[in-house]
Amino acid sequence: MSVIGSPVAAKVESLQVSNQNSTAQTPDLLQQGKLLYDAGQFAEAVKVLQQAITNYRRQGDELRQAVALSNLALAYQQLGRLNEAQQTITDSFNWLKKSPTAQNLGVLAQFLDIQGSIQLELGQTEQALKTWQRAEATYKQLGDRKGMIRSRINQVQAWQVLGFYRRGLTILTELRQQLKSQPHSLMLAVELRSLGDALQLAGDLEQSRQVLQQSLEIAQKLHSAVDISAALFSLGNTAQAQQDKQRAIAFYQQAAAVAPIPIIKVQAQINQLSLLVNTGQETAALTLLPQLQTQLTNLPPSQAAIYARIHLAQSLMKLRNSKGNHIPTSQAIAQICATALQHARSLADRRAESFALGTLGSVYEQTQQWPIAQNLTQQALAIIQSINAPDIAYRWHWQLGRLLKRQGDIQGAIAAYDVAVSELQSIRNDLVAVNRDVQFSFKESVEPVYRESVELLLQANSAQPTAQNLDKARQRIEALQLAELDDFFREACLNAKPVLLDKVVDRDNPTTAIIYPIILPQQLQVIVKIPNQPLRHYAINRSQAEVEEILKQIREDILEPDRTEEVQSLSQQVYNWLIKPIDSNLASSGVDTLVFVLDGALRNIPIAALYDGQQYLVEKYAVALSLGLQLIPPKPLAEIKLNILAAGLVKPPSKFQKQFPPLPEIKSEFNLISQTVGSTTQLLDQDFNSKNLEGKVNASNFNVLHLATHGQFSSSAENTFILAADGPINVTQFDTLLRRRDEIRPEALEMLVLSACQTAAGDNRAALGLAGASIRAGARSTLASLWHISDKSTAILIGEFYRELAKTKVTKAQALRRAQLTLLKNYPNYSRPGYWAPYVLVGNWL
Structure with missing residues (x-):
């Protein structure tokens, strides 16, 4: 499912200069134009500002003429007349560059802010970034801290369009610290909104919601309709990422209702339509569509309007798969793409042109017109190869692979899929958020690339696949597991070279x-x-x-x-x-x-x-x-003496007592471990809190971390945790807890044991959380259970497992097998698979 990300950059104020040495008539026109602009009456502002420029030109007042021109450029931008806006802003500061007084430098810096925002809308993202960097340098020269912050916020927008989400998030987090003590202002509202958007892309959804709520409250206090609607729009995106679809629809409806700018209204309605389609509310989607199409038709060409059309086309293609009445025809959807393509070409936005061509190819793919679809896809690819955008190149290679397969060119299809996978792997660090204009769920747009590729490799010949294809297929399925973990953590979590x-x-x-x-x-x-x-x-x-x-x-x-x-x-x-x-x-x-x-x-x-x-x-x-990804060459545990840090919680914190029962046998489990291994440091009950655990982790010389407490593995990192006395320790905190230990001691953690955790019920990808816990702990091996079992049988099995490891010097896998067989053969009450089978060893089995 695609989602339009928030496109609103930092607010650029219309400009003023001192009225000294000017006639009364012209400053009134400039002031009047500013008031009209601030009131959203952009067409009226254009007329007044054009008159002001004529008057200043007669007077020979170049500075005020330049200010009026810059304000005219802003008004043109709001009207979608971007080429006129760009020409106007270029005209306005040619003179200023020649006259670097302090006042002129201040105006120049603001001109650069305006020029960057116009360039971004025109799809000239790299130029916009450079322009805003120049603006920041100019503000720094003037000692204007607020101007520097505004320019940095704008730079984040450009970094995110270019795919550098982590860099953008780092900048915004630094800015948030700087602005903590600042009074409420529209700039603070925008900064918080930008941070909330970045947090949403990074997968920190609850933090995103809180920050965006702050932004909304400030915008409401300051009565800024633009910022109120933009904050509501972003809250809708975060609610959607949290799978709270009804709340997301409500936010989009509110954003559209209060939006004073047509593009925000349209974007909110398109995201609402997308959600309605994806939740099967086809009648509501079709009711919204006519109004949306009318508003979209009235939008002037801009980058935001192009992507709005592309997203609408994608949602309508999904609607075509249903059997309802009044669904737009394929020709109507193709026309929406064709308009987007025409506008992209008029703006010379190559990236948007590729999106429009590729999406039009998707429409023809859906109607099984393979040659036309292939031609459009190859045109989209040709553009991408000239601008180096692997984050969308992989989509068109994937599409080309599907089309070639349909037409019987299996070897060509395999080659196209190979490139698609290669492109995906080249953008691992930012794949989790792809591009702000086209964000897709992992299940829809990443996993199928790997699976369809493997299917082709294994079925390329009617006979047995070649040895080369077999090897490539299993490497690709391992790469999919890695991509799933990246998606789980919302970052590229494994960077070491795997051992085959x-x-x-x-x-x-x-x-x-x-x-x-x-x-x-x-x-x-x-x-x-x-x-x-x-x-x-x-x-x-x-x-x-x-x-x-x-x-x-x-x-x-x-x-x-x-x-x-x-x-x-x-x-x-x-x-x-x-x-x-x-x-x-x-x-x-x-x-x-x-x-x-x-x-x-x-x-x-x-x-x-x-x-x-x-x-x-x-x-x-x-x-x-195994994940198939051995980060550290496996080494038998038999060569190493066991030294265990064991932490356990008999009674869960009060907030979790309805969800999780007590674990009274933990003390028995710990006694069995101590009797078997000897060298054990323990944290039990109230002593087992996150602060104490971190202290012991850094102070103790252990190679096994044993956690006997409730916890849950889930398909999302934020819902994967273990319980300590002071509450849940999230899986993403594991590396924070263990990082200092890694710095002090170069040897790896041999084993993480999670003896009472369970996978989330009804979650088909919950085992990702188990793999994620192992990765975050930096453990060679993890022993855990797929569901919660009687803690009496757990104590017996865990005791036997350690006894086998310590006394008989077998591999970890053999030790687990012997412990499981002990329950199966020697304890009739625990012989059913439900007691002994759920324990799994992940990672190094030696």
């Missing part, structure tokens, strides 16, 4: 096989690496829907005490898909450990509980999970 798992298996651990199951729309594909053998591959003809339904049923039934037979039957189906085709190969190769790089919904079931009709998988093999 094959080398670890072939050279150092020849009893381990790696299994890559890949869920595609019509098939389940499996790639297998057996030590010192070439990759092998097999396909199961089960659709994604069929696979996911069985996995969902396993997850539900495995928690029910009377459904063991049903779980075994369903688990046997999954066993037959993943393991049965290679059963004999695994046995003849002496494999004793299976490492799975799981995909999609497979992450939500316990692989150890797969059933062959006689035995569970754990009875034959040790099982571990």
